[in-house]
Amino acid sequence: MNYPKADTFPQSVMRERSMGPNPLKLCEELLGLADIPAGSVVLDLGSGAGLTSALMARACGYVVYAADLWSDPSDNMRFFEECGLTNRQAVPLKADATALPFAHGFFDAVVSDDSYNYFGRDARYLCEHLLPLVRRGGELLFAIPGMARDRHDDLPACLLASWTPEQLDYMHDIGWWRANISQTEGVEIVDMCEMACTREAWADWLECDNEYAAGDRAAVEAGALTYLNTIAVRLRRR
Numbered sequence: 001m002n003y004p005k006a007d008t009f010p011q012s013v014m015r016e017r018s019m020g021p022n023p024l025k026l027c028e029e030l031l032g033l034a035d036i037p038a039g040s041v042v043l044d045l046g047s048g049a050g051l052t053s054a055l056m057a058r059a060c061g062y063v064v065y066a067a068d069l070w071s072d073p074s075d076n077m078r079f080f081e082e083c084g085l086t087n088r089q090a091v092p093l094k095a096d097a098t099a100l101p102f103a104h105g106f107f108d109a110v111v112s113d114d115s116y117n118y119f120g121r122d123a124r125y126l127c128e129h130l131l132p133l134v135r136r137g138g139e140l141l142f143a144i145p146g147m148a149r150d151r152h153d154d155l156p157a158c159l160l161a162s163w164t165p166e167q168l169d170y171m172h173d174i175g176w177w178r179a180n181i182s183q184t185e186g187v188e189i190v191d192m193c194e195m196a197c198t199r200e201a202w203a204d205w206l207e208c209d210n211e212y213a214a215g216d217r218a219a220v221e222a223g224a225l226t227y228l229n230t231i232a233v234r235l236r237r238r
């Protein structure tokens with residue numbers, strides 16, 4: 001696949017700021033599923049070190065609120081400035097996804113890369129915390145690390161080479177996520193599909209020089225990507 005937007009970022013920056021499989025490629029493929037116009041106000045939920053926020057603000061012309069729990073918003077702001085972005089284009093904030101400080105209907109869209117499975121596994125999350133913040137007709141796009149088929153009662157040894165059963169419980173298949181999201185009224189499931197860039201995104205991640213990437217190598221080298229995928233979810237608020 002081609003990634004003209006992701007490719008505007010140097011490899012060194014991608015490697016330094018990734019917190020999982022190449023967020024830039026995942027984000028670019030995810031955005032390609034929808035048609036969110038420039039000027040839209042977008043929540044980057046669980047934005048991590050700001051790569052996806054910078055991509056959306058710089059390459060798509062969105063006004064991006066980069067909300068994350070673990071990352072330092074001051075560090076993200078410096079990164080946005082290095083990307084040539086102002087605080088009117090990308091707004092970094094520390095926020096818990098279950099207590100987001102925004103008015104109802106504030107966002108035109110939500111994008112969440114490699115994060116929704118931290119808080120969205122509780123099926124009440126979407127209707128209680130996130131959906132009200134999106135205007136009617138607004139879109140929600142999630143790239144969720146998942147499983148081709150849930151097999152938590154029979155976990156393949158290759159997955160256990162890097163992760164515990166508790167960590168693997170954050171990963172589910174499309175059917176599981178469909179059942180989770182279907183419990184929320186007022187939202188249309190426009191599309192749910194496996195993402196094409198998963199293997200490439202993982203290969204980029206494993207080249208990163210950090211302890212988390214190093215820890216994930218054993219499983220992938222043992223064949224984990226036979227069982228894992230990335231699930232793209234596109235929703236529209238009714």
Ligand SMILES: C[S@@+](CC[C@H](N)C(=O)[O-])C[C@H]1O[C@@H](n2cnc3c(N)ncnc32)[C@H](O)[C@@H]1O
Nearest residue numbers: 019023046047048069070096097113114115118
């Ligand atoms: C694997 S990282 C992905 C970060 C980024 N989206 C990326 O792709 O590089 C997961 C992110 O989810 C965020 N996260 C986890 N629980 C959260 C919560 N309750 N509220 C907000 N962010 C949360 C963490 O702060 C972390 O940055």
